[in-house]
Amino acid sequence: MELHITARRPTLVASIREFIAYRDLLWILAYREISVRYKQTVLGFLWVVIQPVVATVLFTVIFGHYAKLSSDGIPYGLFCFAGMTLWGFFSGALGRAGTSVIADEKLITKVYFPRAVIPVAAVASSGVDFLVAFVLLLIVACFYGYFPGPALLAVIPAGLITLAASAGLGTALAGWTVRYRDFRYIVPFFLQVALYATPIIYSSSIVPARYRFWFYLNPMTGATDLFRYGVTGHPAPNALEIGTAAVTGLVLLLGGGLVFRHVEQSFADTI
Amino acid sequence: MKPAISVRGISKRYRLAHQTAKGYRTLRDEISDSAAALLRGKWRRGSTHDEFWALRDVSFDVAPGDVIGIVGRNGAGKSTLLKILSRITPPSDGEVTMRGRVGSLLEVGTGFHPELTGRENIFLSGAILGMKRAEVVSKFDEIVAFAEIEQFLDTPVKRYSSGMYVRLAFGVAAHLETEILLIDEVLAVGDAQFQKKSLNKIQSVAEAGRTVIFVSHNMAAIQTFCQNGLLLNKGVGVAQGPIASIVEKYSMLGSHLQMEAAGLDKRPRASFVHGNSRIFRVEVNKLRPVFHGEPLVVEFEANLAGPVPDLAAGIGFSAIDGTRLLSYDSDLRQERMSATGGPLKVRIEIDELQLQPGIYSLDVGLRSGNSICTDYVGSCLQLEVGAGSRTPPFLVDGAPSVRSGARWIMENKQVRWNIDSLRPG
Structure with missing residues (x-):
């Protein structure tokens, strides 16, 4: 085995191969994130579901009860909770990934491993939280009388699109944050705006036709519609919409990876 | 291969x-x-x-x-x-x-x-x-x-x-x-x-x-x-x-730093020097490198023109700016030597040097009784103290200073720590 170290960055193939070789580290970092997060808390893992539940209750009262937003015939509480569950995955992943590299400054300056493992582990930890919240969502759906059928399989592509989009954006944000600490403030703000640009608290059916192209360019739009279809039988998005979400999700994943590759070499010197 | x-x-x-x-x-x-x-x-x-x-x-x-x-x-x-x-x-x-x-x-x-x-x-x-x-x-x-x-x-x-x-x-x-x-x-x-x-x-x-x-x-x-x-x-x-x-x-x-200095008797003396003894040569550690926490030997030679009934010797380490950081005196316990005239050799043995890594200047002097300075050469040479085998990393890049051991007692909610940094490592 020969290893060459030069000023040039290794090839993309070599980087991907190395990332895969370090998968054990990915899982244990995700485990660390989850385990440390809830240590010495009274409610422990319950915190995973408290956030989406409280947000859902608030939105249900304000938008469902008073503003009477359309939820396409599905009870607003369930409609919103389904959206919030998937959104929690996305926003949690971005929030954690963004600051993940600077939080592990000591590791970056003391030991080598593929740096992308850190933000991807942060995304994975949010994915585990999502799986827990998803189980609660299924229980809530049954409570509302919506029992899962074969359509439930649609949550898999919906989850994968969300994973791709958040891993891509998350790694890019993690890389940029090392250089510009501004991103620590930009990310929460961005997530707040993005929540309203995605059909979480309202239905995509209320978006006027002339904006639909731009609306569906957001991969979370297609993913949310697909996810809702899987859990509640909400009308499914068409193939074009799903395809758009899948393509933009992949573009984000690739783009984020390339951005990270571009900045990661100087991490130890600039962090 | x-x-x-x-x-x-x-x-x-x-x-x-x-x-x-x-x-x-x-x-x-x-x-x-x-x-x-x-x-x-x-x-x-x-x-x-x-x-x-x-x-x-x-x-x-x-x-x-x-x-x-x-x-x-x-x-x-x-x-x-x-x-x-x-x-x-x-x-x-x-x-x-x-x-x-x-x-x-x-x-x-x-x-x-x-x-x-x-x-x-x-x-x-x-x-x-x-x-x-x-x-x-x-x-x-x-x-x-x-x-x-x-x-x-x-x-x-x-x-x-x-x-x-x-x-x-x-x-x-x-x-x-x-x-x-x-x-x-x-x-x-x-x-x-x-x-x-x-x-x-x-x-x-x-x-x-x-x-x-x-x-x-x-x-x-x-x-x-x-x-x-x-x-x-x-x-x-x-x-x-x-x-x-x-x-x-x-x-x-x-080696740009001196480990010995000769011809010191030809250097001008300060006005507080009253006496006819003259230090002429100083040697540090037998010309071997000096390390923090390790033994140090300083030797110097002088000529006494006449008898000194209550002779004391001293050396001091100063920062480059002249601030004295550490002093050693032979009469710390009020014991003094009765010396006749002629050549005098002084040898100071320090077991564990407490100067942390850095560059210091060495001052040497002779005294008669409590107050008469019979000879004194300020910054007769500059020496570098290196990190020794037991020097903790946080001292390696520090500024010139003296570090001493002590008994430490530290208490926190659940733990009580006794650290004795005086004991020999």
Whole structure:
């Protein structure tokens, strides 16, 4: 085995191969994130579901009860909770990934491993939280009388699109944050705006036709519609919409990876 | 046989930014700089940066199974070289080829998380150092036995004593099985007994035919483990060869500093000197390098023109600015020597030098009774105190000062610590 170290960055193939070789580290970092997060808390893992539940209750009262937003015939509480569950995955992943590299400054300056493992582990930890919240969502759906059928399989592509989009954006944000600490403030703000640009608290059916192209360019739009279809039988998005979400999700994943590759070499010197 | 490590023309350049005292840039800095640059008519930023070469065109080879020590003063580029070899930072130029799996130990406890248990941290730290899960599992019992923490495996490491923490951290690192191992200063931790244990472990690594690059300011350890050495000075590789010659060359690097001063009787004396004794020669440590925490011998010679019934001698160490930091007097207990005229030899033996690494000037003097200074030579020579084998890393780059031991009692909610730094290490 020969290893060459030069000023040039290794090839993309070599980087991907190395990332895969370090998968054990990915899982244990995700485990660390989850385990440390809830240590010495009274409610422990319950915190995973408290956030989406409280947000859902608030939105249900304000938008469902008073503003009477359309939820396409599905009870607003369930409609919103389904959206919030998937959104929690996305926003949690971005929030954690963004600051993940600077939080592990000591590791970056003391030991080598593929740096992308850190933000991807942060995304994975949010994915585990999502799986827990998803189980609660299924229980809530049954409570509302919506029992899962074969359509439930649609949550898999919906989850994968969300994973791709958040891993891509998350790694890019993690890389940029090392250089510009501004991103620590930009990310929460961005997530707040993005929540309203995605059909979480309202239905995509209320978006006027002339904006639909731009609306569906957001991969979370297609993913949310697909996810809702899987859990509640909400009308499914068409193939074009799903395809758009899948393509933009992949573009984000690739783009984020390339951005990270571009900045990661100087991490130890600039962090 | 091909070398295990070949380093060809490695350089590392750092750009020293002028404006960012906080060490990182904000978007606002970038935008305002770019705007200012535009106004001045030059777009490319970077022209106002100072360059600093941490390493410049360093080349060397390490044969398989060789244990090579890298020595040099602070800022010579040792750490930068190790960071490049361990891929933490890329070189600015040049190429390194490593043949074999590489592991690096630049710190004890890399990646340890205080909230996680000992068991969890073994897996975490192992994975960070590049071990596969299966590898950690197979070494797990050995690591636990080495660290002697069986009962505390499921306790968060934040509740560990510092000794347990270091043992566990070193235990994981020591069981990293790679063909090439890069080690930096890991030994300067833990108590004396544990240091010995970790030195033994490193020794066995060295004897197992693995290629090791070892960076330390501990010359004794370097000479014990390494067959060959590389001497770096100001980012440039100065010499490579058998370790004994490298360590010798290293100590010669300080030769611009004097270890002896002769002809002192011809120097002018200050007005407070009243007497006819004249110090003419001073020698430090038999011309051998001076290390913090290790013995120091200062000798000086004088001529006494007549008898002195109550003679006392003294030496002092001052910072370069003249501030006296440490003094020794022969009459600290009011015991004085009755000397006849003629030549006088004075020899001062210090068991553990308390001056931390740095550059000091030496003052010597003779006194009669309590007040009459019969001779005094201020800053007769300048000497450099190097880091000794037991010097903790936080002292290595410190400013000139005196460090003393004491008995420490530290109490916190659950723990009470007694540390006796007076006892001999």
